[in-house]
Amino acid sequence: MSYTLILHVMNEEPVVGEVEELPSPGDSLISVRNPRRLDGKDLPYLADNVTTVFWPVSRLNFIEIISGREEEEIIGFVRE
Numbered sequence: 001m002s003y004t005l006i007l008h009v010m011n012e013e014p015v016v017g018e019v020e021e022l023p024s025p026g027d028s029l030i031s032v033r034n035p036r037r038l039d040g041k042d043l044p045y046l047a048d049n050v051t052t053v054f055w056p057v058s059r060l061n062f063i064e065i066i067s068g069r070e071e072e073e074i075i076g077f078v079r080e
Helices: 069-076
Strands: 003-009 015-019 029-038 052-056 060-066
Touching: 003 029
Parallel strands: none
Antiparallel strands: 003 015, 003 060, 015 029, 029 052
16 A cells, blocks of 8 residues: 655655555665655655655654545545
C-alpha cells in the first residue's frame, strides 16, 4: 500500500510525495517517489528526470500523512 506524505523540510517549502511504507522511529533516511510542490509543480532544485529522492530524517520538521480516497469511499453515508 502506498502512502502520500507532505514532508516539511527545514528552511524549504513543503514537498508532497509517495512512499511504500511509513518511516519507523529508527530510520535515518526517507525515500520519496514523485516529489513535487503542494501545487503539483516540479521542485526547482531537482533535475527534470528525477523520480525518487532520499531525504535525511534529521532535515525534516514533521511529516503529514494524507488519507486515501479509497478510505473515504468505503466509509460513507448513503442518502436516498
